[in-house]
Amino acid sequence: MSDTTQLLRFITAGSVDDGKSTLIGRLLYDSKSIFEDQFSAISKTSEKRGMAAVDLSLLTDGLQAEREQGITIDVAYRYFATPKRKFIIGDTPGHEQYTRNMVTAASTANLAVILIDARRGVLTQTRRHTFIASLVGVPHIVVAVNKMDMVDYSQQRFDEIVAEYRQFAAQLNLHEVTFIPLSALVGDMVVERGEAMDWYQGPTLMDKLESVVIDQDVNTRDFRFPVQWVCRPQTGEHHDFRGFMGRIEAGQVAVGDEVTLLPAGRTTRVKDIVTYDGSLKTAAAPQSVALTLTDEIDISRGDMLVKAELMPTVAQQFTAMLCWLSETPMDKNRKYIIKHTSRVVKCLVSSLDYRVDVNTLEHHENPTVNMNDIAHVTLKTQKPLVFDSYTRNRATGSFIVIDEATNNTVAAGMIC
């Protein structure tokens, strides 16, 4: 591992039996990330189930009950590394009803691998997965056309699928799409190129994962610093120290910069950027630091420091897309709690505008909102929020909705 190794988070999405588990198993196996004890456990299981070869898909099997049912029902995280990068895979199941799991896993992902079975081509599920990836703003998409071995590694079949995908994806807001033909079972174009698809000149899946540029995946322009915690030691040498601790969610800051406190609107300057390892002259997202300021102004958790030239919106009413996560449907007459950056406020649904059909992208008026639904709503908060649109800034455009009675997280929100 060099000291410049970066971390890439990605997800895989596909319908049941498209080969997702096999693909992850193949990635882990061919990149030598499987441990002997894990391998011997799955060999034993494969043997017990009477399989001829070791079933690599068993590697990503999860908890006891699910193992018994032979299905995965939630998001599981896997870790592996190559000499170039470290990877976190958010593994989500392909079942129809689990939109919420994909939204959850996609929310932190740099990249989504969308699997297509070469024999079946673009399906309803493919559209749904792509729509969710675009809704959640996953910066990079890889369309992996799997089971190429079952269509004679045909370039023509691959080109047809690419064309069909491009056509429907045109109506979505996708940043970057790469198409890769592969066989998870045999291994072609996963880590090794194989010999069956000389007609394909693009990267293997692993090449892509190792080389995709992710530095720009966070917003690097608009300085945003939600205050998490105020440190006032009030002892000896630190008697007058007041450090505003938090993580820079976007952009950069330097000592001497003029910053504005929101929602209050007061302006001051950065005196020092304090870390355990000493003071810094500049800092950038996603660093966690403490800022001290030149003026004594009243600041508490939930406030945000920004730079005056790139102001976010401060408002008590806004529109958003919600993904409903709870088994209990949305109740327009109830108060919910919103957590947005480090701010927690009460909110009301002032209007429920429409629901988006994740398969057809059609809008439905006057909907009820059930688990896995995506809805466009207008929300009103008890106190102002300081935000950007989600497409401009994932960190300051996202929020969760909490049910006050149960304390459950009932929805994920993206500000329009």
Next chain:
Amino acid sequence: MSNPTFTHLDVLESESIHIMREVAAECKNPALLFSGGKDSIVMLRLAEKAFRPCKFPFPLVHIDTEHNFPEVIKARDKLAADLGERLIVRSLEGSIAKGTIIIKDPDLPRNPYQSVTLLETIAEFGFDACMGGARRDEEKARAKERIFSFRDEFGQWDPKNQRPELWDIYNTRVHNDENMRVFPISNWTEMDIWEYIDRENLYIPSIYYAHEREVIRRGDNVIPVSHLVQPRPGEKIEMVSVRFRTVGDMTCTAPVESTASNALEIIAETAITRITERGATRMDDQTSEASMELRKKEGYF
């Protein structure tokens, strides 16, 4: 202006600091579980990074099985004293004396009983969040664990009833008598831990590094001889150069043969090691592939 590039350790570190600050800000009465093992020593450094120059807004808590290696207890006490932070120790012996733990065989591992004393300690101090150093790469059942893991009033973990966790917006809310286990280093791997120990030059118990030790071989395991583990008839004691990858209960923690004497050499060994940390060294987890999951359901962190 282009953004500087951050390494995986920078990103993981910042994520962990962010999580700890969320705990401090939103939980009423948090604690940091601290055992003197390498993962919790990394947690301690992260807490320093998160809160200095302030004191930690939580105490350190150790649930002592009294089956610990003396080197680990020494490290625990030294680190807490050096930092000037409050350390609360509660021992399984306390629960045994009260009768809430009944030990059937004094020589068997005590990990299964740890949950009892932990839950009693949570009740005694009214903690609503306990931060622990567990990682998702350790074991299959942990791969689905949330960073903020919700426990009911019996301390139980229900894998089917966990809150979805989106972006890095954490729902920390609990009702009275419920609590959270929080895992700030969820996304770190064993390799990341060693790289961080090296980068930060962290002091860890000496038994993590190669040393000569009396061991016996049982099946595939190398077992350290101690007052708790003596050779059975027919077994012979050998002197072997070993190091520990985890340092839990002395009766069930096996070392690996090694000559690595510092973090860099361990990183080199780890890079070519083909066995998971728990698979190699925790005999209690080998019994059943699902044993960790069962223990988590009972309230083990």
